[in-house]
Amino acid sequence: MPIKESELILNPDGSVYHLNLRPDNVAKTIIFVGDPDRVEKVTCHFDSIEFSTQKREFKTQTGYYKTKRITVISTGIGSDNIDIVLNELDALFNIDLQTRKPKKELTSLNIIRVGTSGSLQKEIPVNSVLVSEYGLDINGTLQFYVTDKISHSNIENAFINQTNWSKNKSNPLAIKSSEKLFKIFSNKNTYKGITVTANGFYGPQGRMLRLPIQDPEINSKLEHFYFENLKITNLEMETSGIYGLSALLGHHAISLNAIIANRPSGTFSENPSKVIEDLILYALNKIVEQI
Numbered sequence: 001m002p003i004k005e006s007e008l009i010l011n012p013d014g015s016v017y018h019l020n021l022r023p024d025n026v027a028k029t030i031i032f033v034g035d036p037d038r039v040e041k042v043t044c045h046f047d048s049i050e051f052s053t054q055k056r057e058f059k060t061q062t063g064y065y066k067t068k069r070i071t072v073i074s075t076g077i078g079s080d081n082i083d084i085v086l087n088e089l090d091a092l093f094n095i096d097l098q099t100r101k102p103k104k105e106l107t108s109l110n111i112i113r114v115g116t117s118g119s120l121q122k123e124i125p126v127n128s129v130l131v132s133e134y135g136l137d138i139n140g141t142l143q144f145y146v147t148d149k150i151s152h153s154n155i156e157n158a159f160i161n162q163t164n165w166s167k168n169k170s171n172p173l174a175i176k177s178s179e180k181l182f183k184i185f186s187n188k189n190t191y192k193g194i195t196v197t198a199n200g201f202y203g204p205q206g207r208m209l210r211l212p213i214q215d216p217e218i219n220s221k222l223e224h225f226y227f228e229n230l231k232i233t234n235l236e237m238e239t240s241g242i243y244g245l246s247a248l249l250g251h252h253a254i255s256l257n258a259i260i261a262n263r264p265s266g267t268f269s270e271n272p273s274k275v276i277e278d279l280i281l282y283a284l285n286k287i288v289e290q291i
């Protein structure tokens with residue numbers, strides 16, 4: 001049965017609904033950034049750009065960095081947007097948009113997030129780079145999918161017990177990064193760990209301005225969480241969604257975090273642009289050399 005028009009929505013020009021992209025606009029290696037202005041901070045290093053478009057917060061450019069065709073797309077803020085971006089990107093490659101049927105031969109994408117994040121460990125300072133070994137979803141997006149084959153219940157149960165996680169919050173899901181990409185992007189200078197993906201920047205990341213939060217001790221609990229040799233290292237808003245949907249759809253994903261805040265010491269980078277710029281170049285060169 002073809003997928004109905006209300007489920008897979010195409011624009012009059014045949015592009016997918018939110019991203020405004022057609023299959024030939026997108027490379028198989030895709031860099032995700034949050035901020036639409038960060039797209040050009042990546043593509044300014046390209047040798048050529050063949051395609052650009054933007055709809056809402058989703059800005060896309062495709063071109064060549066050295067010998068490699070790469071697409072850069074901004075996802076905006078939050079896992080709700082990741083749900084849109086990953087489903088529509090996957091549709092571009094793995095659903096025949098004419099017949100509206102899934103293809104028999106599926107394409108696996110390489111997805112590299114270049115994002116910013118706040119460290120939860122004193123010894124992971126601002127201006128460092130962290131590669132997320134796991135994404136821990138506390139925002140509920142992945143709970144709408146069937147995740148039992150990709151989630152790690154031993155980590156999730158340890159998390160619920162150690163944090164005395166409220167039943168009123170969505171159940172956490174722990175999802176592993178792509179082993180292939182983790183090996184490529186981590187090195188002796190990068191940190192690694194469990195990245196918690198929250199559904200907000202303030203209360204959901206333990207920040208209190210004027211409003212009290214349900215668990216004022218949550219960040220200290222995250223900081224002290226352990227499971228075997230794993231620690232929770234940082235907080236941001238997209239990684240677990242990218243890991244979960246990529247794993248379910250058969251794509252490889254890795255999340256690279258420029259650490260711009262250190263929550264236990266209360267510090268913020270004096271020059272966040274520099275660590276992001278360095279991370280962009282690091283990611284581009286690894287892609288060309290090893291993907």
Ligand SMILES: O=P(O)(O)O[C@H]1O[C@H](CO)[C@@H](O)[C@H]1O
Binds near residue numbers: 033034078116238
């Ligand atoms: O720098 P980006 O990629 O946007 O990532 C982080 O910054 C935003 C919050 O300021 C959230 O999207 C968070 O995940």
Ligand SMILES: O=c1cc[nH]c(=O)[nH]1
Binds near residue numbers: 119237261
């Ligand atoms: O603390 C931080 C810093 C960047 N992005 C986040 O989501 N949290």
